[in-house]
Amino acid sequence: MEKRGKMFVESSISSCRKRIDLFDRPVSLIPTMGNLHEGHLKMIAHAREKYPDDAVVVSVFINPVQFERTEDYLSYPRTKCADIRRLDELGVDLVFLPKKSQMYPHGTLRITTVDHPISNELEGSFRPGHFSGVSTVVAKLFNIVRPVRAYFGEKDYQQLIMIRKMVIDLNYSIDVVGFPIVREKDGLAYSSRNTFLPKEKRLVAWRLNSTLEEVVDRYLSRECISEEQCLNYFKRRISQFGFDTESLLIRDAQSLSSISSESRDVVILASVRLGAVRLIDNKVVSYRDSVS
Numbered sequence: 001m002e003k004r005g006k007m008f009v010e011s012s013i014s015s016c017r018k019r020i021d022l023f024d025r026p027v028s029l030i031p032t033m034g035n036l037h038e039g040h041l042k043m044i045a046h047a048r049e050k051y052p053d054d055a056v057v058v059s060v061f062i063n064p065v066q067f068e069r070t071e072d073y074l075s076y077p078r079t080k081c082a083d084i085r086r087l088d089e090l091g092v093d094l095v096f097l098p099k100k101s102q103m104y105p106h107g108t109l110r111i112t113t114v115d116h117p118i119s120n121e122l123e124g125s126f127r128p129g130h131f132s133g134v135s136t137v138v139a140k141l142f143n144i145v146r147p148v149r150a151y152f153g154e155k156d157y158q159q160l161i162m163i164r165k166m167v168i169d170l171n172y173s174i175d176v177v178g179f180p181i182v183r184e185k186d187g188l189a190y191s192s193r194n195t196f197l198p199k200e201k202r203l204v205a206w207r208l209n210s211t212l213e214e215v216v217d218r219y220l221s222r223e224c225i226s227e228e229q230c231l232n233y234f235k236r237r238i239s240q241f242g243f244d245t246e247s248l249l250i251r252d253a254q255s256l257s258s259i260s261s262e263s264r265d266v267v268i269l270a271s272v273r274l275g276a277v278r279l280i281d282n283k284v285v286s287y288r289d290s291v292s
Helices: 013-023 038-050 070-075 080-089 130-145 157-169 192-196 207-220 227-239 287-291
Strands: 008-010 027-032 055-060 094-096 149-153 175-179 243-252 265-274 277-286
Touching: 008 013, 013 055, 013 094, 013 130, 027 038, 027 130, 038 055, 038 149, 038 175, 055 080, 055 130, 080 094, 094 130, 130 157, 149 157, 157 175, 157 265, 192 277, 207 227, 207 243, 207 265, 207 277, 227 243, 227 265
Parallel strands: 008 094, 027 055, 027 149, 055 094, 149 175
Antiparallel strands: 243 265, 265 277
């Protein structure tokens, strides 16, 4: 991909806003926590190619308020130099790299948060405070960067739907773009968590995707009709490979509410643990196909 000029790196909110004002063109934002992998890079490249006249801004900030445990926040991989190099190679216009003191100048104990009822549902019931933390930092980034478009990966499906709801409810004039899941050669969805997998666990991690595909096939063929039947099949199959099932949920793909006669597509969401590492994946299928 051809570079189109110098990439700027800003670490303060004021300097970030000034730099964006100097661009004098629409902004596409890709929020990240760094430790960039192929999924991030393909999404960023897509943003550049889809809207070549936009200034592409990538934020790199490990957000403390979305971690339930302090040790998880402290152990999150920090790969700043490698991330900046890769973003420069992609032709990104601006990297916003704030410190915690910029985003939370008075600390994180008593802050105004952005929440939505969906934050505590579905996957949120296993991750208290996580989605509230995500929506809070994304709202802050929206206010700082003022993008016309923002990109989020579809692997974190509940997060994507929650951000779309937040944009509508808070009257942001932002197009929230979902980017398809990018997978490794064996089918495992790219994730920063994959780096935590020991070698022997990584060798079987692809079974999450393949077992989820089995559930999709059984759902579409009506071999399992209810969510409970699909969950029981999934748990039984994936446990053979050393996984512990946290949840398997079937929901309306647009709202994440229960499926109804109005549903067009459904999403099957899986959350598992492989050793100490938590992995998620999902599949979107046509609801009409499942009831035909």
